[in-house]
Amino acid sequence: MSEMTRRGFVKLAGAATAAGTLGLPHIARAAGKRVVVVGGGTGGATAAKYVRMMDPSVEVTLIEKNAHYHTCYMSNEVLSGERTLDSIQFGYDGLKGHGVNVVMDEVTAIDPVAKKVTTKGGKSYAFDRAIVSPGIAFKWETIEGYDEQVAEKIPHAWKAGPQTALLRKQLEAMKDGGTVIIAAPPNPFRCPPGPYERASQIAMYLQEHKPKSKVLILDAKDKFSKQGLFTAAWKKFGYNIEWVKAAEDGKVLRVDADKMTVYGDLTEHTGDVINVIPAQKAGAIAQMADLTDGDWCPVDKGTFESKKHPGIHVIGDASVATKMPKSGYSANSQAKVAAAAVVDLLNGRTPGTPSYVNTCYSIAGKDHGFSVAAIYRYDAAEDLIAPVKGAGGLTPGDASAADFAREVQYAHSWFNNITADTFG
Ligand code: FAD
Numbered sequence: 001m002s003e004m005t006r007r008g009f010v011k012l013a014g015a016a017t018a019a020g021t022l023g024l025p026h027i028a029r030a031a032g033k034r035v036v037v038v039g040g041g042t043g044g045a046t047a048a049k050y051v052r053m054m055d056p057s058v059e060v061t062l063i064e065k066n067a068h069y070h071t072c073y074m075s076n077e078v079l080s081g082e083r084t085l086d087s088i089q090f091g092y093d094g095l096k097g098h099g100v101n102v103v104m105d106e107v108t109a110i111d112p113v114a115k116k117v118t119t120k121g122g123k124s125y126a127f128d129r130a131i132v133s134p135g136i137a138f139k140w141e142t143i144e145g146y147d148e149q150v151a152e153k154i155p156h157a158w159k160a161g162p163q164t165a166l167l168r169k170q171l172e173a174m175k176d177g178g179t180v181i182i183a184a185p186p187n188p189f190r191c192p193p194g195p196y197e198r199a200s201q202i203a204m205y206l207q208e209h210k211p212k213s214k215v216l217i218l219d220a221k222d223k224f225s226k227q228g229l230f231t232a233a234w235k236k237f238g239y240n241i242e243w244v245k246a247a248e249d250g251k252v253l254r255v256d257a258d259k260m261t262v263y264g265d266l267t268e269h270t271g272d273v274i275n276v277i278p279a280q281k282a283g284a285i286a287q288m289a290d291l292t293d294g295d296w297c298p299v300d301k302g303t304f305e306s307k308k309h310p311g312i313h314v315i316g317d318a319s320v321a322t323k324m325p326k327s328g329y330s331a332n333s334q335a336k337v338a339a340a341a342v343v344d345l346l347n348g349r350t351p352g353t354p355s356y357v358n359t360c361y362s363i364a365g366k367d368h369g370f371s372v373a374a375i376y377r378y379d380a381a382e383d384l385i386a387p388v389k390g391a392g393g394l395t396p397g398d399a400s401a402a403d404f405a406r407e408v409q410y411a412h413s414w415f416n417n418i419t420a421d422t423f424g
Helices: 003-022 024-030 042-054 075-079 093-097 162-173 194-209 227-237 284-288 328-346 401-423
Strands: 034-038 059-064 101-104 107-111 116-119 124-126 129-132 136-138 179-184 214-219 241-244 254-256 261-263 268-270 273-276 280-282 312-314 355-365 368-379 384-394
Touching (some): 034 042, 034 124, 042 059, 042 093, 042 129, 042 328, 042 401, 075 194, 107 284, 162 194, 162 273, 179 194, 179 268, 194 214, 194 241, 194 355, 227 368, 280 284, 312 328, 328 355, 328 401, 355 401, 368 401
Parallel strands (some): 034 059, 034 129, 059 101, 129 312, 214 241
Antiparallel strands (some): 107 116, 116 124, 261 268, 355 368, 368 384
16 A cells, blocks of 8 residues: 555545544444334333433434323323423423434324335435334214314313313313213223313312312213222212213213203203213324224234234334223333334344333322222233233222322322433
8 A cells, every 4th residue: 555545544544433423333333223203102202212222223213293292191180270281291302312313293104115204294214113102093973063173162182282271271261050071982092090080180170169060971881990999089079070871871972062062862961161082093193004903003012013014013002902001101111112122123133021011090189099000911822911910909999098198199209200201
């Protein structure tokens, strides 16, 4: 090598190293290791963060349509005035700090063959594996007269944010002696105890501020989650709550927004504030990307890889994760299982057998909470996420007042922990 050439070589090598620190080797490292996460809610944000933490050489892009996320968990406390909407709002700076490339845009298509995601903003993002966590969509067609426009007058508040603020405003404006109707959805839906926690929180607010008012729950089901604990709390606190089950014509079939009236098969009820929570299905993009079979997305429950399109993992409410309930804690737990599987698969390893966890807290009074908890293990033979016997359980009905009060503290502490784990 001549002197000139040697110098040229050294210069070139130096330039490569400098450029490397700025990103070239990063691109080289990331080849074959690009993950696109669709949806930056509880499942998606957790998955994006944990893929980066488990393997920093993976290039992770998270695409979320909203600049901020409002947690549904604790949104019932916003309705009773126990907390502000701001206290359940989270942003994406924490994820950026983990090296996640956060994009604010709406995903309009996922191509499982070309392995790319396209957005409303006209961009496209190639992936080696995708993780999809779009949450839920509503089956508007199941209630005549109810749709997205009517929801501006009769809110669902089942996606937290402006809908929560609207329902809270209506409750504040309602006269004393008014009736609040809550139409509870059929199974399966996000947060099985949620409608009944909501009824409790609203009744608690009314008892203090508008004591002549009542809450009427019209239910599309004949029984509900933690029913014994809820009904005992309603009795204990003397809440004015009436529950009408499906067998007694509780299922709402039609809504007349002008008359503020809801109709069952045989009966009708007029309310001053009406909260209709419609039947649910996987978020729209899951339907559009052909990840669904019927309403929800079938997955390999050990890795959350779609049974319809390999290379795409679906987690959270949108997935069929029997026997886990559709909850934020489930979405967070599933995100970690999926992140570990994705990192293993990208690195040529076989994913192990996962465990999962879920606890659902409900706050039925200022110092009165309860929970249901479970640890799960993947059961490949039964194709189930099976609860581990003896791990977990339900708050006993005869718990002491101090225990019920402590469950409220646990619930608030859980909220601080899960939001820090997901967005921090
Ligand atoms: P989400 O958290 O809804 O996230 C979906 C995200 O995807 C959203 O941010 C959305 O904007 C985005 N998105 C969708 N489509 C696109 C697209 N095409 N492009 C870009 N972005 C998109 N769970 C608990 O564990 N504990 C509780 O106490 C609890 N309380 C609840 C109370 C209420 C009133 C309700 C309604 C729910 C409650 N939940 C609770 C349930 C919990 O909120 C959900 O199960 C959880 O949010 C599911 O997470 P996810 O990631 O599947 O969906």
